[in-house]
Amino acid sequence: MEIVGWVLVVILFAIGMAGAIFPILPGALAIYGAFFVYGVMISFEPFNWFFWAVQTLIVIVLFVADYAVNAWGVKKYGGSRASVIGSTIGILIGPFLIPGFGLLIGPFIGAVIGELIAGSNSNQALKVGYGSVIGLFSSTVVKIILQLMMIILFVVWLLIY
Template sequence: MEILGWILVVALFIVGMAGAIYPILPGVLAIYAAFFVYGFFFSFGDFDVFFWIIQTIILVVLFIADYAVSAWGVKRFGGNRASVVGSTIGLIFGPFIIPAFGLIIGPFAGAVIGELIVGTEYKKALKAGWGAVVGLFTSVVVKVILQAVMIILFVLWLVF
């Protein structure tokens, strides 16, 4: 059972890190779930209240930052609410419509289409689309860093 526990914990960590890049996967929730899997298979006694507070704060920050950083990229490049909504829709559906490049093209196209729908001129719409891509990449970097911190804290908590 011990081996199965570790396999599940590591698999959830892998899914979580992949979710930082591919938005359909649960991301940070998979990493957070790995802590519970460890607790069920081994012991919750290894984690004190401070561990759970830190991890939960990181989880909440990731949820907020995920949307905020993407929206920041769009707004920074002159986009409005329509391009934020469009880029979010593109981020969700892009990978399904264009499997290889949809993760990048989806938010870009969504932001551009969102801007064009509300009557923004084409050049400004393209700029908002570029902002969506910048926001996406910035968001991915933030998620990878914070999720790695969660995993590192988990390991450090077990070692020390």
């Protein structure tokens, strides 16, 4: 049973890390879920309140940072609220509409359309679209770092225990 537990934990970690790049995957929640799988299949004993508090805080920071960093990229390049919303929609549907490149093109097109709807000229809209891609890359880096921190903390916690 312990081997099955570890296999599931590793699979959830892999899904979580892939979720840093592909927003349709659960990301941090898959990693967080791996801790529960470990607890149910192996043991909850190593985890105290401090472990759960730190991991929960990281998940909260991840959710806030994901939106904030992406929005920062749009806003830094002069984007409006409409372009932030457009970029977010583009992140979610882009990969489905344009397989392979939709993750990059979706937020760009969404931000450009949002900015044009807000009344900006095409040059400004393209600038904001570029900012959305910068925000996406920055957000992805932040997610990868924080999710790796979650996994490393889990492993270190088990080694110390």
